Amino acid sequence: MRRHLGVLAIWLLVPASASCHTAAVVPEQLLDGNSVAYFRFDGLDPHRQAYEKTALAEVMRGDLGNLFAYVGTVFKDTIGPTIAKEQVLSGRPAKNLKEIRRAFDQLPLALAYLGRQGLVVGVEVIDVKKPRAQVTLIFPxxxxxPQGASIPSLFRLTAALAEVKIQESKLAGRTIFQLDTNETEPSRVAWWQEGKHWVLTIGTEGPAHTLDLVQKKRPSLADNPLYKSLLAFKKYETVARGFIDLERVVKLARSVDPMAAGVIEDLGLSNLKSLTMQFGFEGREERSTVVLSMPGERRGLLRPVVNRGEVEVDHLPALPPDTNSVAVLNVDWGAMYDLLVPTGEAVVGRLAPEAKPKIQEGIKALNQALGVDLRHDLLDQLGPLTVVYNSPGEGAVSLGFGFAFQVRDAKKLNQTLNTLFKSLPGLVGTDVSLKKENYHGAELNTVKVGEKGIFVVPSYTIHQGWMVIGLFPQTVEGYILRSGGKYAVWKPTPLAGEVLATVKKESPQSRILSQTISDPRPALKQLFAFGPLIAGILETTAPGSFDVRKIPNSQSVTEPLFPNVSVMLDDGNAIRLESHVSLEVPFPLAGLDNYFLTFAGFGLFARFIFGM
Structure with missing residues (x-):
């Protein structure tokens, strides 16, 4: 119990009280200029007008927003007394119980503050050999x-639960609070008020390390080029942004020892520069742009494995009409093989030179045992497009996944698979049989594995230029039926074509790596269909625990929503992921409402309080 509460204390740690320091400072001036990671969520207050136009805002203005508010109240009224009861049974001081009750009374205000004003996080790694690092959280x-004034109650809660003493001292005109270092060594946990902000530091460094930034003894994040590049982003209104300085991460990893530096070189990671993230709003959409920068020659794992073909969502195999997610990938599987094998050989050769020859020997032995050359007989027969999709109607509990591979030479691929399945029993030491039958003019192949406990029945067909694979025959049968033109098929949302056309216009020289279309509405309908049943069961076992009437009708939640669309492209210097969504499940950070932390907090408390 104590260990769990100690972790909880660190995550929820926020200031208790302090005298306000009057110097004006922006949060980024309190983060080191060499921070390896940075993230800022502005809160919704500065972006309320843009947020109110989104589909998510429309949903949250209705019954779903009321549900979130109700859950926050239940959370406060249920978890607090439960923890207090445990404290009483443990013989803890009455003062602790008072702090716990006060904190849970203030919790809704604290969560509302975070949703409105946001949070800033910075990660600094000073040395990896003699571990020195610090995580800084700033509450703007x-x-x-007025609601931010409730934040100190969270610290009082976590200190009381973790039974850690608080030490108070003065430094540079500030009142500094620290957890007793005897309890936290080698780490230090400190907090204080800096101007209008509260600052929390967790790591090996003391408060003076951060105050040096205020006194301009070291460059702050405000002078960091990556940070400035985030501010220069103007494509849409952003509510959150961040970066990971991969170049610095690689440099730190190289400094560990020469072996680590060599492995990084073998993996081809030397060219990694940064990962930047932008989240925001554009019309009714939540938007995000994630960029992995890696200029220069790409080697190892970074080497391109895309085909020259285009990603065309209008020319896919006949997918089920109720398909709720589709990912179209532009992948050269032969090139993927040529990337992974040499890279693996290089890494193994460096770590265990005597084992390097065994890789090719193992591949040769595997090909001989299977009777096929996996590289040429199998992978070379697959075309440029790969499709992964899911249909709730073709498999319960996420078992309706299908995989479709474009086929270059259907006859050659069919021969390869026939030989492979004949050879498998001798290789794996168990009965594996392949049953073939004609199904509406196509060959349906069903794999049977003679082992207890394997409940799936993998099946596939090679038909009309595609090899379609499913966990059960029904997935493949559905594809064959739809290919005849008699049955309804899935149609991409118009937004998919619009997004694809936009990115092509903006980056005409870029290669499209993938496009993903996912519809959040079916999952939400299932969630809210089961919700009343679960709440009803809770009510019978613990009367008054949850009001089933607070669960909204699914239509009130799903009506304003639309399918989400993402496109990944490569311009030769960076890989970029552009997303246009109505609602991610789970919620993306860009679209969190004022009550977004309620569910996160509930999960956190449930894990540490009840999951022991």
Whole structure:
């Protein structure tokens, strides 16, 4: 129990009280200029007008928003007394119980503050050999916000639960609070008020390390080129942004020892520069742009494995009409093989030179045992497009997944698979049989494995230029039926074509790596269909625990939503992922409402309080 509460204390740690330091400072001036990671969620207050136009805002203005508010109240009224009861049974001081009750009374206000004003996080790694690192959390304007004034109660809660003493001291005109270092060594946990902000530091460094930034003894994040590049982004209104300085991460990893530096070189990671993230709003959409920068010659794992063909969502195999997610990938599987094998040989050769020859020997032995050359007989027969899709109607509990591979030479591929399945029993030491039958003019292949406990029946067909694979025959049968033109097929949302056309216009020289279309509505309908049943069961076992009437009708949640669309492209210097969504499941950080932390907090408390 104590260990779990100690971790909880670190994650929820926020300031208790302090005298306000009057110097004006922006949060990024409190983060080191060499931070390896940075993230800022502005809160919704500065972006309320843009947010209110989104589909998510429309949903949250209705019954779903009321549900979130109700869950926050239940959370406060249920979890708090439960923890207090445990404290009483443990013989803890009455003062602890008072702090716990006060904190849970203030919790809705604290969560509302975070949703409105946001949070800033920075990660600094000073040395990896003699571990020195610090995580800094900044709560913007919390010292000057009526709801932000509730934040200190969370610290009092976590300190009481973890039974850690608080030490108070003065430094550079500030009142500094720290957890007793005897309890936290080698780490330090400190907090204080800096101007209007509250600052929390967790790591090996003391408060003076951060205050040096205020006194300009070291460059701050405000001068960091990556940070400035985030501010220069103007494609749409952003509510959150961040980066990981991969170049610095690689440099730190190289410094561990020469072996680590060599492995990084073998993996081809030397060219990694940064990962930047932008999240925001555009019209009714939640938007995000994630960029992996890696200029220069790509080697190892970074070597391109895309085909020259285009990703065309209008020319896919006949997918089920109720398909709720589709990912179209542009992959050269032969090139993938040529990337992974040499890279693996290089890494193994460096770590265990005597084992390097065994890789090719193992591949040769495997090909001989199977009677096929996996590289040429199998992978070379697959075309440029790969499709992964899911249909709730073709498999319960996410078993309706299908995989479709474009086929270059159907006859050659069919011969290869026939030989492979004949050879498998001798290789794996168990009965594996392949049953073939004609199904509406196509050959349906069903794999039977003679082992207890294997409940799936993998099946496939090679038909009309595609090899379609399913976990059960029904997935493949559905494809064959739809290919005849008699049955309804899935149609991509118009947004998919619009997004694809836009990225092609903006980056005409870029290669499209993938496009993903996912519809959040079916999953939400299932969730809210089961919700009343679950709430009803809870009510019978614990009367008054949850009001089933608070669960909204699924239509009130799903009506404003639309399918989400993402496109990944490569311009030779960076890989970029552009997303246009109505609602991610789970919620993306870009679209969190004022109550977004309620569910996160509930999960966190449930894990540490009840999951012991």
């Amino acid at each position: 304007n919390a010292g000057d916000d």
